[in-house]
Amino acid sequence: MGAKTALLAFADGDIRSALRAATASNQAEAERLVRRVLPGYDVTPAGESSLFETYPPDDIAHVTVLPGVAIVCDQRLIRDRPSELPDHLLEAGAGRRIVMHGMHSVVDWLCFAVWEDGELVRSLSLSPDSGIMENIGEPYEFERPFWDGEHPVEPLFGPGPYPLPFHPLQLGEVALSNLFGFVIEGNPAPTDIDADSIPMHVFRVGDPSGEEQQTREAAREQLMRDMGPVRTYRMGPDGTLQEVSWD
Known part of the structure; x- marks a missing residue:
């Protein structure tokens, strides 16, 4: 699994139905939305992409504004605790359904959340290292087989169970x-859409003060220090992964 997402949608109803009926997005409307959800940032048009590219790189936003739904892909809009969504984003989705989906394959992290008319009705955020960070509201039907133990994980590293x-x-x-x-x-x-067929406008969205970029770089340097030396594994005769010594 190598998927990553950073999606925030403002919808009038079912997102799938709106995307299936999608027409061309207007770039000016998309830029206005970017400026509203990321106020104070420098915004510059930077080309086109598709909805399949759900995790843009740093300082990049992918945006589409369609009848019935507007979607922004930007890492800065996704939260470990979705319930802490800033007020200005709740205001941007006033009277609409707000849906967040964040996923990062490097740390096996997932969050998703749904607000109806400004009220949080469901939020889940979890990873094996941090555990369940947020679990608010009644689980959706599509979640129940997972909570009922129908999708257990066979651990690859070490003898212990997946957390x-x-x-x-x-x-x-x-x-x-x-x-x-x-x-x-x-x-x-069968009812899913082809996300690659949904065009997205690309914008370069940077913090004009440079503070955000400096903070991000400092966090990366700290992460590299915390990770320590590289560790290598190989498959052992019993089918489990075993660490290989550099000696």
């Missing part, structure tokens, strides 16, 4: 299909 009852990325693909109507690496449902 969660299911793999976050596996649930993440199912949530993506149910909430947005497409998948990145999972098995698409």
Whole structure:
């Protein structure tokens, strides 16, 4: 699994239906939305992409504004605790359904959340290292087989059990299909759309003070220090991964 997402949608109803009926997005409207959800940033048009590119690089936003739904892909809009969504984003989605989906394959992290008319009705955020960071509201039907133990994880590293009852990325693909109507690496449902057919406007969105970039670089340097030396594994005769010594 190598999927990553950073999706925030403002919808009048079912996102899948709106995307299936998608027409061309207007770049000026998309730019206005970027400036509203990321106020104070420098915004410059930077080309085109598609909805399949759900995790733009740093300082880049992918945006589409369609009848019934507007979607922004930007890492800065996704939260470890979705319930802390800033007020200006709730205001941007006033009277609409707001849907967040974040997924990062490097740390097996998943979050998704749904607000109806400004009220948070469901939020889930979890990873094997941090555990369940947020679990608010009644689980959706598509979640229940995971919570009921129907998707256990066989651990690859070490003898211990996987610290969660299911793999976050596996649930993440199912949530993506149910909430947005497409998948990145999972098995698409018959009603799913082709995300690569949905055009997105690309914008370079930078902090004019440079503070955000400096903070991000400092965090990366600290992460490299915390990771320590590189460790290598190989498959052992019993089928488990075993660490290989550099000596």
